[in-house]
Amino acid sequence: MSEDCLFCRIAKNKEPNYRVYEDDNVVAFLDIHPISDGHTLLIPKTHAVMVEDLPDEDYQALFNALKKLIKPIQNAMNATDSNITINNGRKAGQIIPHVHIHVIPRTSMIKDRLFSAIGRAKPRPKTYFEEIARKIREKISEETSEN
Numbered sequence: 001m002s003e004d005c006l007f008c009r010i011a012k013n014k015e016p017n018y019r020v021y022e023d024d025n026v027v028a029f030l031d032i033h034p035i036s037d038g039h040t041l042l043i044p045k046t047h048a049v050m051v052e053d054l055p056d057e058d059y060q061a062l063f064n065a066l067k068k069l070i071k072p073i074q075n076a077m078n079a080t081d082s083n084i085t086i087n088n089g090r091k092a093g094q095i096i097p098h099v100h101i102h103v104i105p106r107t108s109m110i111k112d113r114l115f116s117a118i119g120r121a122k123p124r125p126k127t128y129f130e131e132i133a134r135k136i137r138e139k140i141s142e143e144t145s146e147n
Contacts, residue, residue, distance in 0.1 A: 002047045007098035011045045018133040021069055021140055025061035028069055030129050030136075031102065038077035038105040038132055042066055049097045051088050066101055072139035076132070079105035 002008045009015040011027045020040060021028035031039040042065060044058045054062065066084070074082055083104040087094040094100075 005047055005096070005098050007041075007043050007096050007100060008045075008047050011043060018129040020073075020133050020136040021065065023061070023065065025058055026065045028065065028103075030133055032129070034124075035083075035102075035104050036077070036079075036106060038073055038079070038103075038136060040069070040073050040103045040136065042069065042101040042103060044099055048099050049089070049094075051086060051099055054099060062099070062101070066103070068144070069140065070103060072143045073103050073136055074105050075143070076135040076139040077105040077107065079107045081106045 006015060010017045010029060013019075018030040018032075019027065020030065021042075025046070026042060026044055028040050028042045031041050042062065044054060044062050046055065046058045048054045048058070051059070070082060070084070074080065083102065083106060085102045085104070086100070088099075090097070
């Protein structure tokens with residue numbers, strides 16, 4: 001982990017975040033500039049900038065967690081679909097230099113631009129994030145206890 005990396009500090013819980021999931025290898029938390037309600041970021045605890053630089057164990061853990069989290073995130077937001085994106089490197093639009101996957105629940109056909117600056121800049125109160133994080137955590141708990 002890198003002390004200079006915002007996502008490494010979030011993984012260590014040294015930065016405020018709205019955490020929805022954590023295991024030994026990954027952390028998932030709400031994007032504070034969401035494209036849609038429930039927009040979640042999934043990160044490995046291991047610091048790597050590019051997906052291909054992740055050790056195999058962390059790569060597998062990241063994608064296993066992604067598979068586990070997609071449905072609960074969608075269900076918590078009453079969404080049937082989602083955008084799942086990775087910006088792999090600065091030239092690909094990666095802003096925070098740490099591997100991360102965006103899970104963006106969708107309740108209707110995309111009519112906005114995927115990364116609309118207007119939607120992302122809209123201020124939201126702390127209670128907005130707390131409520132959405134609670135809903136997602138509940139769905140994760142429900143759906144993992146069923147399996």
